[in-house]
Amino acid sequence: MSDLTPTAHLQTVPLPRQTIAFNHSSPLWHPLWFAFVGALAMTLLLNTPFFDAIQARAAGQYSLQLSLVSLLFLLNFLLLTLFSFRPVQKPVFLLLFLLGSTALYFNTSYGVVIDKSMLQNALETDPAEAQGLLSGGMLWQLTKLMLFPLLAVTVIRTKIVRNKRFLLHWLAAILLIILTLLSIVTINYSQLAPFFRNFREVRYLALPVSTLSATVSLANNIRKTAFPVSFNQLGLDAKQLPAATSSTKPKLIVLVVGETARADHFGLNGYVRNTTPLLSALPVYSFKQASSCGTATAHSLPCMFSALSRTDYIESTAKNSSNVLDILQHAGVEVSWLDNNSGCKGVCDRVPSEFLFEQQNHSSCDRGQCLDSVLTERLPVYLSKANTAPKDRLIVLHQLGSHGPEYYRRSAITDKAFVPECQNKQLQLCSLQDVINAYDNSIIATDQLLATVINQLSAAKDYQTAMLYISDHGESLGENGIYLHGLPYWMAPTAQTHIPLLWWMSENYITGQKVNTSCIQQQTEQKASHDNLFHTLLAIFNVQTTMRETQLELFSQCQNDLSAYK
The missing domain is CATH 3.40.720.10 (Alkaline Phosphatase, subunit A)
Structure with missing residues (x-):
């Protein structure tokens, strides 16, 4: 398990001689450590409205607030862990951060949430309407939010772990995350159940998992609409x-x-x-x-x-x-x-x-x-x-x-x-x-x-x-x-x-x-x-x-x- 530390020494792919000096200047990270830090960054940088909402709706309930923040972090961690394979990890991290940043902008600017209906409305709008929502303020906010993930994927280098060992680490991490999620829900169920029943809207503020969920749901609807079984002619007796x-x-x-x-x-x-x-x-x-x-x-x-x-x-x-x-x-x-x-x-x-x-x-x-x-x-x-x-x-x-x-x-x-x-x-x-x-x-x-x-x-x-x-x-x-x-x-x-x-x-x-x-x-x-x-x-x-x-x-x-x- 020593491989889980950022500085662990594992076999790496030989690099060109002229880049050796540069590579020794920064440590090699295990992909799961990168996923951990990425999830922490997404949770802290993209969820100000989520934090404000739980503070307003669970004022003084510090145990509940901690549980909610922990659940969001673990969901983000699970998401990045699922895609922690080296060829796709950093692109997926950037994409998720961009999705969350865009949703955060529209939430803080207009008070709207990016759910399935809003995404569909965006897809079906025309260029003139879309242009009406774009502004210099939006570009500036997205640029600021994306500085950290761009810096992270540039500076942090991840290790190439042997397939069998990485698979064991990957499965262990997923199992640990799921068990922790279930434990938090079970221990705090009496607080979490009424909270989500009374304040269901808070889950739409949890970024970027809520935006990704809405995207998947919309994609599924589009697939069903694009490939219908048949057109149902109604009212033929009219x-x-x-x-x-x-x-x-x-x-x-x-x-x-x-x-x-x-x-x-x-x-x-x-x-x-x-x-x-x-x-x-x-x-x-x-x-x-x-x-x-x-x-x-x-x-x-x-x-x-x-x-x-x-x-x-x-x-x-x-x-x-x-x-x-x-x-x-x-x-x-x-x-x-x-x-x-x-x-x-x-x-x-x-x-x-x-x-x-x-x-x-x-x-x-x-x-x-x-x-x-x-x-x-x-x-x-x-x-x-x-x-x-x-x-x-x-x-x-x-x-x-x-x-x-x-x-x-x-x-x-x-x-x-x-x-x-x-x-x-x-x-x-x-x-x-x-x-x-x-x-x-x-x-x-x-x-x-x-x-x-x-x-x-x-x-x-x-x-x-x-x-x-x-x-x-x-x-x-x-x-x-x-x-x-x-x-x-x-x-x-x-x-x-x-x-x-x-x-x-x-x-x-x-x-x-x-x-x-x-x-x-x-x-x-x-x-x-x-x-x-x-x-x-x-x-x-x-x-x-x-x-x-x-x-x-x-x-x-x-x-x-x-x-x-x-």
Whole structure:
């Protein structure tokens, strides 16, 4: 066992004569000692938020705090020990340190954790959005953090231990680490069990093991999505039933999918600032208790169009099955998708789509991102198409909305109602009020967008028109040091899951569908969620299928009321 000491003398590979003097200037380390020191460095240098969290949540419980830190160190040690074979040890150490450094930057800068959903969101974003998160501050922090590992792999030389002996050392080290882990958990179970049950979010701060775990989980999901058994066609029995009313005018519905809008910053929902002055003057119904399926677009967008509920949602199943747009199209409804976000995450793959953010040299576009006004500039083209072929139509507008951290870029220069705005990608460097000002200006831009859509639909007199607006998720604006979105749902603050949901109907729609508006108003006080969208859209277009669940339809019980409808 003397081989486990850094200065132990073992047989080494002969080196060129001219390098002998240099090699004698630094000792040879056993690979397991390198793994030990590397794990210690990762634990101490990358886990300030983890230490702060356990101090805050286990104040005065020094035994528990020591146990938690020891568990993290042993997990890091186990990880590096598994890859302590000489050809890969140092590259793996550098990669893990870089993963942890990147996760640490986003945690300390924005208060977010890098879990599977956040990694997926990063992979599915476009270059313009990714550029919005990059900054000189990020490069500087990563450079500082990576100095130690780069110095370590350069200066520390590891021994070449004979295969059989190294294998014995390697197995003994792994066994010792696992036994120590189990001992700590067993001895301190009465403290550890309630801690992790009450503060599960702390494990997402343990670096770099949590980031690596999320990466492996995401890779597994990508593998399942990339190699599905088969595409599951749902709703093949779907068909449109004859209208229950005498109206012969077809329906034209615009569904606006919002981005990063939180319900408590909408003036319609009682916010102290009137961020929805235009909508407040229109007959808009606001569902004030609506919640999202997830806290990131990559999760929420496929989920809200899927037949699966939030609690049953499985990404690989949803992305490889028909969604409500596919079923509506199969039933005969004309479906179109206009996108000003970073894409539809697979939702619109089988319906006619147009990606407006790809436009070049447009006055409303800058660095690959466009103001949402491009949607209402393009919408009249689709409305005119509807007039040439009168049939039931659904047009989906996918906003860029309030996507952060550059909220100030979501509203035009002439529409800044609240100043000064935060114009720094590193939101934590701005005052909380400046961050809120920039965000609220983006909500005002959404108010303008929705009011314009309503005005355009009001002019379509040959149709029964309506507009449904629903955001994909909310946003944290610095409350409790948390910014942006993407926290695991069970630990996410309400700001990231409480979303606005709005419904507007033209007079043609109200009379044509015999809508009881008092009933709709009562419905707005009930809880709603993304789970309702699939079934509500089927009901709006009177599509019958065994997949439709009437108890999840938002408006159908208020329609076809022949006794009182206005």
